[in-house]
Amino acid sequence: MSSDKIQFPSWVPLDAQSICTNFYSVAQGSSDLIPEALEVLQRLAMRIEMKDAWTELKHFADVSPSGLMLWTFLVWLLATRNRLLRKYPHFKPERDDRELASKARVVIDALRTDPAILAEASITEPILRALERVAAVYERRAKNSDVLLRIAPPPKKAGASNADQIAFVYEMCKWLGRKAGTRRPYILVAILANVVFNASTDEQWDPDKVKQLLRRKVSKKVSQAREH
Numbered sequence: 001m002s003s004d005k006i007q008f009p010s011w012v013p014l015d016a017q018s019i020c021t022n023f024y025s026v027a028q029g030s031s032d033l034i035p036e037a038l039e040v041l042q043r044l045a046m047r048i049e050m051k052d053a054w055t056e057l058k059h060f061a062d063v064s065p066s067g068l069m070l071w072t073f074l075v076w077l078l079a080t081r082n083r084l085l086r087k088y089p090h091f092k093p094e095r096d097d098r099e100l101a102s103k104a105r106v107v108i109d110a111l112r113t114d115p116a117i118l119a120e121a122s123i124t125e126p127i128l129r130a131l132e133r134v135a136a137v138y139e140r141r142a143k144n145s146d147v148l149l150r151i152a153p154p155p156k157k158a159g160a161s162n163a164d165q166i167a168f169v170y171e172m173c174k175w176l177g178r179k180a181g182t183r184r185p186y187i188l189v190a191i192l193a194n195v196v197f198n199a200s201t202d203e204q205w206d207p208d209k210v211k212q213l214l215r216r217k218v219s220k221k222v223s224q225a226r227e228h
Contacts (some may be wrong), residue, residue, distance in 0.1 A: 012045065014063050020041055034080050044196065053068075060176060063179050071175060073196075082151075082167065104131060108149050165205075171172055186208075189209050
């Protein structure tokens with residue numbers, strides 16, 4: 001299915017359709033995304049449960065349909081990615097931006113403290129400044145990676161079958177909770193979790209299950225604070 005052939009039901013908000021279509025187009029042409037990305041976007045676009053999600057979203061005046069579509073997909077993506085990185089710690093991407101930045105800085109510092117090398121290699125100040133800009137780019141990319149690791153991190157038991165679901169539910173509740181006013185996000189988050197993870201009948205999320213998860217999280221944080 002191509003991105004322009006997603007058959008959006010009439011009840012899907014237009015700005016949510018636009019974001020979903022853009023993501024779908026990118027996912028089709030990318031080999032870096034998780035393989036299930038296309039299926040997740042299809043479910044967010046067409047599953048009947050999403051009709052209830054869009055209705056529930058009306059209680060969250062500060063969240064647009066496009067914003068919800070954007071954040072839901074990104075949190076699912078990061079929850080899945082971060083669980084895999086935690087579960088398989090020896091996995092490393094082909095390019096380590098932090099390592100490249102560090103090596104570039106070592107070379108730059110060595111050149112600046114050894115004028116003889118600069119003269120012998122005909123390295124001028126503009127070349128050094130260009131190398132510093134390259135190092136800065138890699139450092140910025142490394143910082144961005146650190147930020148992504150802090151969004152939807154997996155629970156301690158990253159190998160648990162529902163570790164990515166727990167991370168997703170908690171992160172979505174945290175985000176919506178900042179925008180909800182007096183409305184709790186339990187209903188909306190439960191719907192979204194069931195849709196993105198295609199939860200089976202015996203693994204369905206409901207508002208009470210979401211609420212219990214948050215209570216356990218809060219209880220653990222309180223206990224950890226008292227220990228310290």
